[in-house]
Amino acid sequence: MGLSERIGRIKPSPTLAVSSKAKAMKVKGIDVVSFGAGEPDFDTPQHIKEAAIQAIQNGFTKYTPASGIDELKEAVCEKFARDNGLTFDKSHVVISCGGKHAFYNLAQVLLDPGDEAIIPAPYWVSYPDMVLLAGGNPVVVETDEANGFKLTPEQLDEALSDKTKIVVINSPSNPTGAAYTREELEALANVILKYPNAHVISDEIYEKIVYDGYTFTSIANCGEEIFKRTIIIHGVSKTYAMTGWRIGFTAGDAAIIKAVSMLQSQSTSNPTSIAQKAAVAALRGPQGPVDDMVRAFQERRDFTISRLNAMEGVSCLTPHGAFYAFPNINAYMGKGYKDYKITSGYDLAAYLLDEVNVAAVPGDAFGKAGYLRLSFATSMDEIKKGLDRIEEGLGKLKE
Numbered sequence: 001m002g003l004s005e006r007i008g009r010i011k012p013s014p015t016l017a018v019s020s021k022a023k024a025m026k027v028k029g030i031d032v033v034s035f036g037a038g039e040p041d042f043d044t045p046q047h048i049k050e051a052a053i054q055a056i057q058n059g060f061t062k063y064t065p066a067s068g069i070d071e072l073k074e075a076v077c078e079k080f081a082r083d084n085g086l087t088f089d090k091s092h093v094v095i096s097c098g099g100k101h102a103f104y105n106l107a108q109v110l111l112d113p114g115d116e117a118i119i120p121a122p123y124w125v126s127y128p129d130m131v132l133l134a135g136g137n138p139v140v141v142e143t144d145e146a147n148g149f150k151l152t153p154e155q156l157d158e159a160l161s162d163k164t165k166i167v168v169i170n171s172p173s174n175p176t177g178a179a180y181t182r183e184e185l186e187a188l189a190n191v192i193l194k195y196p197n198a199h200v201i202s203d204e205i206y207e208k209i210v211y212d213g214y215t216f217t218s219i220a221n222c223g224e225e226i227f228k229r230t231i232i233i234h235g236v237s238k239t240y241a242m243t244g245w246r247i248g249f250t251a252g253d254a255a256i257i258k259a260v261s262m263l264q265s266q267s268t269s270n271p272t273s274i275a276q277k278a279a280v281a282a283l284r285g286p287q288g289p290v291d292d293m294v295r296a297f298q299e300r301r302d303f304t305i306s307r308l309n310a311m312e313g314v315s316c317l318t319p320h321g322a323f324y325a326f327p328n329i330n331a332y333m334g335k336g337y338k339d340y341k342i343t344s345g346y347d348l349a350a351y352l353l354d355e356v357n358v359a360a361v362p363g364d365a366f367g368k369a370g371y372l373r374l375s376f377a378t379s380m381d382e383i384k385k386g387l388d389r390i391e392e393g394l395g396k397l398k399e
């Protein structure tokens with residue numbers, strides 16, 4: 001068909017594939033409980049919607065600068081100063097079409113063929129593919145449940161080399177909810193600083209969705225040297241229930257930001273003008289709706305984790321952030337029911353979808369076999385129903 005070699009390097013996003021299969025089943029009238037979605041089930045807060053409506057009424061519907069409007073860049077700088085004690089000016093910020101686009105652009109401007117990007121697993125599904133698309137080599141470092149799915153300085157030291165261009169840190173993490181402490185980040189920073197070519201991409205999109213009073217720290221807070229080497233990607237998608245608006249942002253070294261801005265000027269042009277105005281309202285407006293969402297997530301998390309841990313053969317660490325549970329289902333490997341034989345997380349996810357109509361994403365998709373990812377960004381009623389069904393489905397699996 002004449003497609004490029006480049007596009008042949010990547011595969012479709014497995015998380016989007018699970019949610020679209022679940023949606024298709026629902027359209028057919030099947031009562032599917034979906035734990036697949038990576039987005040808050042809440043509506044975008046009213047004051048944010050009104051800012052967008054106002055933007056339309058005011059005719060703010062034309063091209064903006066490709067790197068985003070100054071007003072939003074300033075709101076982003078205020079956010080970093082207020083929440084993180086980090087000082088950026090507008091030359092250090094670019095607005096993109098979502099956090100995914102922000103990472104994509106960084107991979108494009110930082111990686112040459114042969115350059116390596118260290119990606120701790122379990123990882124957000126899109127990192128390796130975006131690295132591959134840019135011609136780089138993903139170096140996946142598998143973390144252990146025993147270490148809370150966090151990268152240790154020893155593991156990082158072993159993976160780093162002169163070829164390392166990027167180290168990805170995603171805290172709190174999708175899919176495990178693991179969130180690093182300042183001490184842990186300092187230890188990682190000390191290792192990275194031994195390698196002058198290595199940059200950190202710190203994906204902080206779940207910064208605000210944290211539990212049990214966890215205090216978020218960015219690796220950029222761990223000293224002046226690592227601050228200079230860190231590029232933060234972030235956005236409004238998860239914090240403000242704005243996944244469809246497609247606004248993300250990147251903050252870091254001015255030369256890198258300039259390169260990303262140039263790339264956008266020759267690819268997407270500006271993120272949607274109206275959505276940029278909405279993002280200004282999100283960042284500068286009342287933060288109460290975020291607190292309300294986080295409270296609801298915490299209640300669902302508590303229920304989900306204790307229910308999972310009460311299931312035969314299932315164990316699940318308590319996530320400190322994001323809205324995912326990552327239960328260990330290794331005990332079901334090798335078991336079966338009727339024609340189903342479970343040899344991987346993919347098999348288990350397919351079995352649960354067909355047999356008890358529950359959509360979950362296999363851990364394998366995140367680079368970790370023997371686990372499932374369940375998003376608890378859905379109503380408590382759905383969570384209860386879905387977990388009952390999972391228990392029923394697992395109960396049928398025998399040696």
Ligand SMILES: Cc1ncc(COP(=O)(O)O)c(C=O)c1O
Pocket residue numbers: 038097098099100101124170173174203205235236237238243247248
């Ligand atoms: C870890 C992580 N980073 C970035 C993103 C991208 O978010 P968006 O492109 O919707 O802003 C996601 C979305 O699922 C994510 O889980």
